[in-house]
Amino acid sequence: QLQLQESGPGLVKPSATLSLTCSVSGDSINSSSHYWGWIRQPPGGGLEWIGSIYYSGNSYYNPSLKSRLILSLDTSENQFSLRLRSLTAADTAVYYCARELVTMYVFDMWGQGTLVTVSS
């Protein structure tokens, strides 16, 4: 049974860098069938796709975040990670990691999400 679990700090200061990790169990991230993605949701707001990464390391990012964002993966730990720099209050959101089906262009399984607050 696939499970995804986000981990990281709940509070970060403005201008700092956010680092989040998604631990995957029940499936291997070293799979050609899936991308692994990040989506966020500000309090009371809608969903925003952040970016996705493939087992090969190939990744694609939301153009609005691309200049501040790096996605990576650690196949030995079956984890993938997000680093978002130069944070502002607008980055305050629940961050979800999710599995993306390569051929179907859909996020079929999601983690429970982790709230990140940007505040001094």
Added chain:
Amino acid sequence: QSVLTQPPSASGTPGQRVTISCSGSSSNIDGNAVNWYQQFPGTAPKLLVYNDNQRPSGVPDRFSGSKSGTSASLIISGLQSDDEADYYCSAWDDSVIGYVFGPGTKVTVL
């Protein structure tokens, strides 16, 4: 401002049919698969419909999807109280080169 447009709310009485629209453009809905997600307060979104009209295993058949041109719809037939949630449409966008989501529609059971 979302690339996809949804009504902010929809409602119905138990047993009624409720339709949620999702309007986009030629770079997203018209040419790419539309997916729908259901989200209850404080929980992660759950995939409800994918590839325009396919249901994952375990999703009740009262949920269905359709698409025509640059618009898509989620239909809830036989509305139940458990269906009170937020519903989001999503699609790949060839111009953005990424996924776009609608702003979400809150469904209320009267």
